């Protein structure tokens with residue numbers, strides 16, 4: 001049964017956990033399904049034309065196991081074995097439900113999925129993670145001497161997918177040689193960015209987890225290197241809350257302007273992870289080790305005013321005038337002689353470059369190990385199953 005479900009619909013962890021709980025339409029009658037009813041239900045299931053969704057498939061799996069074998073009696077699969085762990089959890093959740101009741105519930109559930117009731121299924125399709133054809137998750141524009149790189153995934157709080165990291169690396173390389181004087185990062189919508197898209201690590205088959213972590217570490221290192229090596233003044237226009245890697249990277253920016261509705265949050269310990277973006281080096285230098293530790297170890301979220309007082313933010317503006325004031329100022333700065341801007345930046349940053357590359361390499365290696373840890377797996381499971389919010 002388990003094999004059949006997996007073969008026909010092959011649920012990934014993400015698919016399994018993202019589906020909302022469906023109405024199961026359980027029979028409340030005292031009626032007991034016979035062996036024959038149970039067998040018919042199994043055959044009826046094979047004829048379904050529409051995928052009932054992973055929540056339902058997990059429920060069916062659990063009821064089948066309970067009806068045929070009784071309470072869950074197998075060892076708990078490892079945290080890394082996402083799919084079998086989800087199945088085990090579903091079966092185990094049935095506790096000591098009698099076999100007969102499980103059989104009846106199974107029959108009722110299959111019956112509720114028959115073609116006549118398929119149209120009333122409340123299962124939603126999984127949200128698309130990757131860029132859709134025609135959509136632009138990163139928008140790059142060049143005007144008035146400014147290259148603007150904008151996170152443009154507002155419905156996901158501008159969370160950064162794997163393809164967005166690659167697009168940003170590409171955009172920075174292009175901006176380093178284009179005609180603009182300065183390069184500016186900002187976000188579309190109410191968030192600057194909620195950092196790494198946590199589903200980058202959840203939609204992964206169990207046997208590819210180590211390879212995925214290795215590839216992510218390589219990508220992270222290349223991504224942060226692109227900021228370390230960027231030759232022109234780099235400005236962040238923080239229009240709203242910022243989480244994770246988009247905060248740590250600020251230590252590599254030359255100027256950071258923030259709306260007073262922005263916040264700065266690096267919840268690495270809560271996520272079972274560790275700092276990246278060279279923050280383990282830049283933050284203690286910027287704000288002192290004690291203040292840096294409070295953010296990077298304990299995940300203290302700062303207001304824009306606090307971030308400014310700690311030297312992470314250059315200046316804070318009232319939300320009502322933020323866009324107007326900031327862009328007026330940046331347009332004026334972009335008129336300054338471009339070579340002079342580059343040379344001054346080079347003088348400020350060049351002594352640190354070698355150190356920053358070494359820090360980046362180490363942070364990326366440490367994170368690769370963290371992504372494989374049980375602490376991190378637990379945090380990701382919590383996020384995708386929406387059991388916790390930061």
Ligand SMILES: CCCCC/C=C/C(=O)SCCNC(=O)CCNC(=O)[C@H](O)C(C)(C)COP(=O)(O)OP(=O)(O)OC[C@H]1O[C@@H](n2cnc3c(N)ncnc32)[C@H](O)[C@@H]1OP(=O)(O)O
Nearest residue numbers: 127155156157159194195196197198199216220244245390
């Ligand atoms: C390869 C390089 C790796 C680099 C390592 C980087 C590490 C980091 O950046 S660590 C930081 C990771 N980010 C987070 O932990 C934030 C997670 N998100 C949240 O806690 C919350 O979503 C929120 C506080 C940012 C916003 O909460 P709320 O206002 O309640 O809005 P929703 O949660 O309903 O969000 C709307 C929509 O957006 C999805 N979403 C938001 N952030 C992320 C994210 N980081 N990853 C994936 N998806 C995200 C959220 O799931 C909602 O989606 P739907 O449910 O489909 O509407």
